[in-house]
Amino acid sequence: MKLIGGKLDEDEGLQEHGFFYYPVRPTSFVVSDALDPDFPLIYVNSVFEAATGYRADEVLGRNCRFLQFRDPHAQRRHPLVDPMVVFEIRRCLEDGIEFQGELLNFRKDGTPLVNVLKLVPIHGDDGSMTHIIGIQLFSEANIDLNSVSYPVFKQQCYHRSSHHDVNATTYEESSKSDDSDFCGILQLSDEVLAHNILSRLTPRDVASMASVCTRMCELTKNEHLRKMVCQNAWGREVTVKLELSIKLSGWGRLARELTTLEAATWRKMTVAGRVEPSRCNFSACAVGNRLVLFGGEGINMQPMDDTFVLNLEAANPEWRRVKVSASPPGRWGHTLSWLNGSWLVVFGGCGQRGLLNDVFVLDLDAQQPTWREITGEGPPLPRSWHSSCTVDGSKLVVSGGCTDAGVLLSDTFLLDLTKEKPAWREIPSSWSPPSRLGHTMSVYGRTKILMFGGLAKSGSLRLRSCDAYTMDLDEDDPEWRQVATSGFPSIGPPPRLDHVAVSLPCGRIIIFGGSIAGLHSPSQLFLLDPAEEKPGWRILSVPGQPPKFAWGHSTCVVGGTRVLVLGGRTGEEWNLNELHELRLAS
Numbered sequence: 001m002k003l004i005g006g007k008l009d010e011d012e013g014l015q016e017h018g019f020f021y022y023p024v025r026p027t028s029f030v031v032s033d034a035l036d037p038d039f040p041l042i043y044v045n046s047v048f049e050a051a052t053g054y055r056a057d058e059v060l061g062r063n064c065r066f067l068q069f070r071d072p073h074a075q076r077r078h079p080l081v082d083p084m085v086v087f088e089i090r091r092c093l094e095d096g097i098e099f100q101g102e103l104l105n106f107r108k109d110g111t112p113l114v115n116v117l118k119l120v121p122i123h124g125d126d127g128s129m130t131h132i133i134g135i136q137l138f139s140e141a142n143i144d145l146n147s148v149s150y151p152v153f154k155q156q157c158y159h160r161s162s163h164h165d166v167n168a169t170t171y172e173e174s175s176k177s178d179d180s181d182f183c184g185i186l187q188l189s190d191e192v193l194a195h196n197i198l199s200r201l202t203p204r205d206v207a208s209m210a211s212v213c214t215r216m217c218e219l220t221k222n223e224h225l226r227k228m229v230c231q232n233a234w235g236r237e238v239t240v241k242l243e244l245s246i247k248l249s250g251w252g253r254l255a256r257e258l259t260t261l262e263a264a265t266w267r268k269m270t271v272a273g274r275v276e277p278s279r280c281n282f283s284a285c286a287v288g289n290r291l292v293l294f295g296g297e298g299i300n301m302q303p304m305d306d307t308f309v310l311n312l313e314a315a316n317p318e319w320r321r322v323k324v325s326a327s328p329p330g331r332w333g334h335t336l337s338w339l340n341g342s343w344l345v346v347f348g349g350c351g352q353r354g355l356l357n358d359v360f361v362l363d364l365d366a367q368q369p370t371w372r373e374i375t376g377e378g379p380p381l382p383r384s385w386h387s388s389c390t391v392d393g394s395k396l397v398v399s400g401g402c403t404d405a406g407v408l409l410s411d412t413f414l415l416d417l418t419k420e421k422p423a424w425r426e427i428p429s430s431w432s433p434p435s436r437l438g439h440t441m442s443v444y445g446r447t448k449i450l451m452f453g454g455l456a457k458s459g460s461l462r463l464r465s466c467d468a469y470t471m472d473l474d475e476d477d478p479e480w481r482q483v484a485t486s487g488f489p490s491i492g493p494p495p496r497l498d499h500v501a502v503s504l505p506c507g508r509i510i511i512f513g514g515s516i517a518g519l520h521s522p523s524q525l526f527l528l529d530p531a532e533e534k535p536g537w538r539i540l541s542v543p544g545q546p547p548k549f550a551w552g553h554s555t556c557v558v559g560g561t562r563v564l565v566l567g568g569r570t571g572e573e574w575n576l577n578e579l580h581e582l583r584l585a586s
């Protein structure tokens, strides 16, 4: 195929070459960098922009799969996008061969489009694939997305191509037309059909199907299918993170190990460098494969303002102090959270002159990392020992904590950091959990938060809590709801504060450590799946060398399968430079 001045050679006219043909109208085309693992777009022409509604600056640097998502904020491809065509694209890209086929795409405004797509690999002198050209022929797809169900797209697509009708027959038209006993789906091979069905299931269901018979077991061994199943259950963001961990094990094994946690082990990690001077009450979080620590309470209650990084991808990981050109005021009892990409956000805590309610962000990958203050309108009261998390990669949620006057708080605030001028918004819930400090908030299912434990107000007293509450920020009017756990209450984690909570890729949450009343061991791990209809706590026994008896640890999940635990203190001792890893997959 010849490309002339950004358009396909029109002299060729409308010829069919099997499934693909040379069009007479201006054609959309894009170019991707094939040396990057996720094929980011490096060029899109103006026909692509006009046809899809996406401007070049919105899509360059991204993989073109966003066209399979119904709106720019959707987290997964639309269910009517044929997974087998997507498998086929992946296979061709992996093998470095041409692809041509047809699939459902969406304009930026959500309008469905039929895309007759051709992908052509370009090879360098040494034979390696350097670029891929994508040529798209978009046409209207007049389907009512609310009334059709999977696999209507495939069925219609077969129907149409069997008539070689390349002139974009609408779906309504083709579904009304002749051949009433023609059923496209029955023309699929058993294998394709089985893969189509299996790719809609959860990892647990696919594992059960695999145990039915040898043939089913064979069918479930397809790596693309396995990835699809993981992506259905855990979302795209999580599978992208996990991609790093699957090289040795494969998706099937990873799905099993993360579901059963059979391979989980504790180990002590030794890394070079130290976080100095010594401190407690700092805050840490993971940024991709890096562990970042900010601030803390030094000797003589000195509020610290330094930032340290431990790169776990390095051959010999070492704690390094980040050279920043400006720092937030020193503090402890604050929170540090990871935003999209390489950004961090610090909120609140206790500084030299009392409690704070300021927000600072830092891009860890900037050439000269600089903490920048974000002055959001209507901030929450200054506080420390609150809890925070980030939802959707960009919204900071803060709840509870303690004011200067020692009053415990029960409010929940949200700051959308994607906005040009971020403004704080209190989430008005008709009912709120009792006010508290030292609790945890973990995100699961992309937009849902689980609050657990802390020192909570109970009548005129303050008692350690073991209650769990959830809120879904995707709801029109988000509400806090107490989680009514099933099973014996004695199996659940004993009341505690200053503990840690870890969100696993599959949406379950592990509670660990903290200051616990009585003789209970803080090293015991408790597991909850808040998405279950009747969630029940499970105790997780993990072999290996767990962290010492202590409270006030910090935990972060690195690469989706490595839970790192650092710091913590016993009555007399700060274990600042002790690092343990709970490895979830082998």
Ligand SMILES: Cc1cc2nc3c(=O)[nH]c(=O)nc-3n(C[C@H](O)[C@H](O)[C@H](O)COP(=O)(O)O)c2cc1C
Binding pocket: 030, 031, 032, 039, 063, 064, 065, 067, 068, 086, 087, 089, 090, 093, 103, 104, 105, 115, 117, 119, 132, 133, 134, 135, 136
């Ligand atoms: C150059 C290029 C252009 C592409 N154009 C499209 C497109 O127009 N529509 C689409 O749905 N997918 C397109 N793709 C395919 C997706 O980007 C992606 O490779 C596919 O969804 C399979 O990968 P996934 O399973 O990780 O999503 C294109 C890929 C490349 C490399």
